[in-house]
Amino acid sequence: MLDGRLDEATQRLLAHPFGVRAGVIRHFDINSPFDGSVVGTAPDTDCRTIAAFFERVVIAAGTLHTAQVVQERLCTWAKRIAVQREKLARTISLETGKPIRFARVEVLTALATLDLYCSSPAVSPAREWTAAQVTFGILNWCDPVLSLVTETVAALSNGRALLVKPSTRASLSSLSLAALWNEGDDLDGLLCVAPSTDAIGMLRAALMHSRVSEVRFRGSREVGNYILRACDEALVPVTVTTVTRSPFAVDEHSDIKSVCDSIIQRAFFPPLRAEAERVSCLYVPDSIGDSVVSALISRVSQLHVGDPLDERTDVGPLIDDVAATLLEEQIEEAVAAGAVLSAIESAAEPRHFRPAILDYAQPSMRVCQGELEGPLLPVVRYKHPHELQDVQMLNADSTA
Incomplete structure (x- = not known):
């Protein structure tokens, strides 16, 4: 080879x-x-x-x-x-x-x-x-x-x-x-x-x-x-x-840097098992939402996207054009409903999707509920902890 x-x-x-x-x-x-x-x-x-x-x-x-x-x-x-x-x-x-x-x-x-x-x-x-x-x-x-x-x-x-x-x-x-x-x-x-x-x-x-x-x-x-x-x-x-997908939750007293590092590991790097639990979306208190999203955008911009055989590559291509089309449709639907996609540099090919943060997403959006085909993290902002009572969460502070 x-x-x-x-x-x-x-x-x-x-x-x-x-x-x-x-x-x-x-x-x-x-x-x-x-x-x-x-x-x-x-x-x-x-x-x-x-x-x-x-x-x-x-x-x-x-x-x-x-x-x-x-x-x-x-x-x-x-x-x-x-x-x-x-x-x-x-x-x-x-x-x-x-x-x-x-x-x-x-x-x-x-x-x-x-x-x-x-x-x-x-x-x-x-x-x-x-x-x-x-x-x-x-x-x-x-x-x-x-x-x-x-x-x-x-x-x-x-x-x-x-x-x-x-x-x-x-x-x-x-x-x-x-x-x-x-x-x-x-x-x-x-x-x-x-x-x-x-x-x-x-x-x-x-x-x-x-x-x-x-x-x-x-x-x-x-x-x-x-x-x-x-x-x-x-x-x-x-x-x-x-494949199962569950939300992450961030506490307003969390250390933003360490939490963001854990989120990047769990959301954008492949787990060891195909059926391992993956991230559907990130719940963030509105009081620290801007800081968390800004830190996440800064971190994902540092991830290297490219040839999977390159030792430096963090994120490889999407599996095929069907996956790329599905991801694009999910993003378009979410943006039309009020979500905000982080400004990312356009990739040369649709399959070379650069990791992105989708802010102001809603739990009911398809991008938060359906199967996600690429490196995209929807962020749901909440004002009161009771909004999480009916949501089964992964712990964003846990070890990746």
Whole structure:
């Protein structure tokens, strides 16, 4: 990846994750959120090829009789990930736009998750499990390495094989992890990654398969609600993990500098987990509102926005033009209703959105309630503490 793209050897491996060329397989491009260039391609699984994936995981599930083999395989996987951690971090940055230093933290957190499981006392190998079933996982583009590692541990430790449909925005990271998992034996099928541009078709195929006993999803509330309804109709157990957003509250006696530093960390830097609680808006007493907003504007103006592979970058690009359009619509609606957007330098590209403060926002605004796609912090001013009584708050004075 010397030129910012995946090297040819990695491309060949990801294009054929099973290691063989079984007929003609369609592919789709993975584009960089930063400059739109193609950073890699992924095989496009459809109804003609999904059967092979299900057959593979079912065969692997049939070989799974004890937790000992799972623990050993996960430990080996962790060692391989550790060796490739820098390469994985760069892949995350290339396809998601996450700054490289945060991508490194994501990989290290994934390794810590595996280490926690591997260091636990092994379940007695004499314990015989019932015939294992299959978990079908759907992941969004946030934290692709950490999310897949977490889902793999959850599925395999419960005696199930895992078939994952990653986001089309972040398929390369998932395919890289699958390649590190493979050893050329039947246990390879315990973790299969099947990228696809047909998310609905993949979900339907999973719900119709007799061996799929669970569906797991990580991503947005809107998609999560759709999956919940589909699984409910098919009578298939489902676990949905979505992004939650809660307000911060600032006390009028708080130290403004330290509070602003904490807010910047929680509002503009990516959390370690895709489902970690994020900031919906900031509640500030009107008596110190001007001082807090001024301090925040000064702090965000110092954040470096740019190439996610640049070590100096604090804020990477938005994931795509759809996210940029949605963010722009939310801001326009809020400004039309009386909110004031801090003066920010216009970025060269819509996806290169510079962090901004939206002052005089109202809790009812979509920008405070809906899913926020970019580095924007709405500020709600309040006059009396009783205005916060019905609002569940995060503590802005807590450690980031």
